[in-house]
Amino acid sequence: MSGDKVKAAVMTEFGKIEVQRFPKPGVNKDSALVKMKMCGICGTDKHLFHGLPPAPLFVKRPLILGHENLGIIEEIGDEAKRKMAVQGGEIKVGDRVTWYAGIPCGECWYCRFLPSNHAATLCPNAKGYGQNICAADPPHLFGGYAEYCYLLPGVWVYKIPDSMPDKVAVLTDIFAATIGVRKGMMPYPVLKEGFGPGDTVVILGSGPIGMAAGITASLAGAYRVILVGGIKERLKLAGELGVFDHIVDIEEMPNADERAFYVLSLTPGEVGPDMVVDCTGSPDAVPQGLSMLRRGGTFVELGNFLDTGTTTINPFMHLCFKDVILVGQWSCPPQSFDNALKLMELAMKRGIPLEKIVTHSYKIEQAGEALLSNVYMKGIITP
Numbered sequence: 001m002s003g004d005k006v007k008a009a010v011m012t013e014f015g016k017i018e019v020q021r022f023p024k025p026g027v028n029k030d031s032a033l034v035k036m037k038m039c040g041i042c043g044t045d046k047h048l049f050h051g052l053p054p055a056p057l058f059v060k061r062p063l064i065l066g067h068e069n070l071g072i073i074e075e076i077g078d079e080a081k082r083k084m085a086v087q088g089g090e091i092k093v094g095d096r097v098t099w100y101a102g103i104p105c106g107e108c109w110y111c112r113f114l115p116s117n118h119a120a121t122l123c124p125n126a127k128g129y130g131q132n133i134c135a136a137d138p139p140h141l142f143g144g145y146a147e148y149c150y151l152l153p154g155v156w157v158y159k160i161p162d163s164m165p166d167k168v169a170v171l172t173d174i175f176a177a178t179i180g181v182r183k184g185m186m187p188y189p190v191l192k193e194g195f196g197p198g199d200t201v202v203i204l205g206s207g208p209i210g211m212a213a214g215i216t217a218s219l220a221g222a223y224r225v226i227l228v229g230g231i232k233e234r235l236k237l238a239g240e241l242g243v244f245d246h247i248v249d250i251e252e253m254p255n256a257d258e259r260a261f262y263v264l265s266l267t268p269g270e271v272g273p274d275m276v277v278d279c280t281g282s283p284d285a286v287p288q289g290l291s292m293l294r295r296g297g298t299f300v301e302l303g304n305f306l307d308t309g310t311t312t313i314n315p316f317m318h319l320c321f322k323d324v325i326l327v328g329q330w331s332c333p334p335q336s337f338d339n340a341l342k343l344m345e346l347a348m349k350r351g352i353p354l355e356k357i358v359t360h361s362y363k364i365e366q367a368g369e370a371l372l373s374n375v376y377m378k379g380i381i382t383p
Contacts, residue, residue, distance in 0.1 A: 008146030009367035010135055011063045014051030017368035020062075025139035029077035030153040032084060034097065038170050038361075039144030040239040041370055041379040043207070043303055048052030048131065049371045060134035064068045065367070066381060067101035068173040070166060074148070084157040087338065091157050098172045100156040100334035101129040106353065112298070117333035127152070145367050147383040156334040159310065161345060167355040168344055170380055173332075175358075176210050176338035178216045179212060180302035180329035182339070184275050185220070187325075194325060195275040195298050197221025200267050203244075204289050205279035205303055206234040208378045213277045213302070213356055218243040219346055221307040226266060228259060229280075229297025233376055237359075241352055272297065279303040283311035290318040297322070302329040 004024035012018050012210045016314035027033050028068040039359050045065045073095045081090040084099075104111050104123035111119040120126070127133050129149070134143035141150040151157065160169045181195070187197025203210050206229025227238050228248040238244050246266055253259050266268045272294030278285050281303045290313060293299055293351065318324070347354055362369065363383070370379050 006141060006148045006212055007148060007364055008135070008141065008143070008162070009364045011049060011061060011065055014059075015049065015104065017049075017371070020078070020135075022135075022140040024121050024148060025150055027075045027077050027080070027150075028153075029180045030083065032076035032080050032091070032151040032155075032157070033074050033346045034069070034071035034099075034149045034151060035074045036069065036071040036144060036147055036149055036383050037096070037166055038070050039066040039068075039378045039381045040170050040173065040208075040358075041362075041376075041381060042068055042173070042334050043209075045130065046371055047306045055306070057268065058132050061133040062133050063130070063133075064135045064141065064143025065130045065371075066146070067128065068170060069101070069129070069144040069149060070096070070098050070160070070170045070172075072096055072150060073376055080151070080153070081155045083153075084151065084155055086156045086334070091159070095156050096160040096169070098160060098169060098337065099129075099151060099158065100337055101131070101173070102334070103127040103152060103154045109180060117335050120333040121331040126206070143366060147364070155338070158337050158341060161341065164341075164348070165355055166357040167380075168348065171208070171212065171344065171354060171378070172332065172337055172340050174212045174378070175343050176332045176336035177209060177302065178213045178361055179336045179339075180300040180327055181213050181216045181220065181275075181277060181333045183327050183329065184277070184298045184325075193298075194272070195220070195222075198223045199274035200224040200226070202226045202228060202263055202273040202276045202289070202292055203279060204228050204276065204285050205281070206230060207279065207281075208357055209303065210279035210314075211238060211377075213279050214238075214350060214354060215241065215243050215347055215354075216343060217275075217277070218352075219343055224266070227265060228263070237356055237377055243352060243380065256288045260288065264307065267294070269377045271295070274298065277302065281305070281308055283309045286311050287313045287318060290322070290324065293322060293324065295322045295325075298325040298327060298329040300329065307332060330348060
């Protein structure tokens with residue numbers, strides 16, 4: 001272990017961030033050390049920072065937040081070079097990488113009896129970077145709001161394509177988190193059961209997840225993508241991305257029923273969209289989205305990643321009468337990172353300006369300020 005000190009923004013208690021320094025660690029044969037370039041500020045980070053449920057049940061403090069990570073391999077053990085290289089070959093010093101933030105235990109019922117793409121998200125004992133690995137435990141650096149991050153054995157590491165700018169690469173976790181859109185393509189899109197090419201999609205929510213979900217739906221062949229959201233600056237940016245055919249401003253159309261009827265008017269035969277994807281993080285968006293959806297359509301819930309409260313639906317009108325396909329998503333499996341990188345490459349080839357989604361940058365010392373701010377589309381921490 002070297003005598004150098006590493007700076008990090010540490011959540012010492014809910015609602016409080018302190019800048020602390022830790023010893024810069026060396027690595028073992030099966031681990032690695034990454035010099036951070038940037039870390040995205042996720043809505044989940046804000047949720048954890050404020051101690052909203054169920055954060056008090058699993059967050060171990062002190063904690064270095066940050067799981068949307070991008071950095072450069074500074075040191076890596078001989079075994080880790082191959083074992084961490086998800087795409088094959090070897091991970092080398094100097095490689096620009098991102099990594100899946102979770103490490104499932106491999107021993108619980110979910111890990112042993114479900115496919116790996118489910119086990120990684122449902123494992124109750126999983127270690128999560130920026131979520132439940134305590135900064136008090138050596139080597140301390142288990143979150144992205146820091147100058148360095150330590151990669152434990154079992155982490156899945158992905159190399160970033162040379163042609164991809166940093167401000168696009170840092171969105172990998174965001175695009176991986178839209179796996180619900182791809183899950184919505186099941187079971188038989190050719191028979192209009194599940195989203196398929198040529199369909200109409202409505203995205204509820206104009207935050208980063210909403211942008212990524214809309215781009216994903218467009219790349220997957222949606223004929224028409226409609227965004228329903230708020231905040232003028234975000235809606236202006238959504239228009240600049242060039243993937244939304246219609247943008248509905250909830251401030252200009254505050255009545256939910258009026259919005260639903262308007263969305264129906266934008267669909268063939270006014271039957272409603274084939275798929276609605278809720279990315280708002282607001283429970284009340286769920287019944288609103290279900291009311292827009294056509295009968296036999298697909299509803300995807302990927303905005304309420306943590307407990308945001310309850311809402312009321314009418315089981316007959318919203319579910320049974322409409323014969324709805326419901327898709328719930330919590331987190332995303334590590335396999336989705338490879339798909340996310342390919343989607344972002346494809347978006348870049350089509351001229352979609354993904355880097356515009358990153359609007360604000362903060363230093364480690366400003367992490368507390370950043371977590372309290374709502375001015376940005378996607379904010380990042382840059383050491």
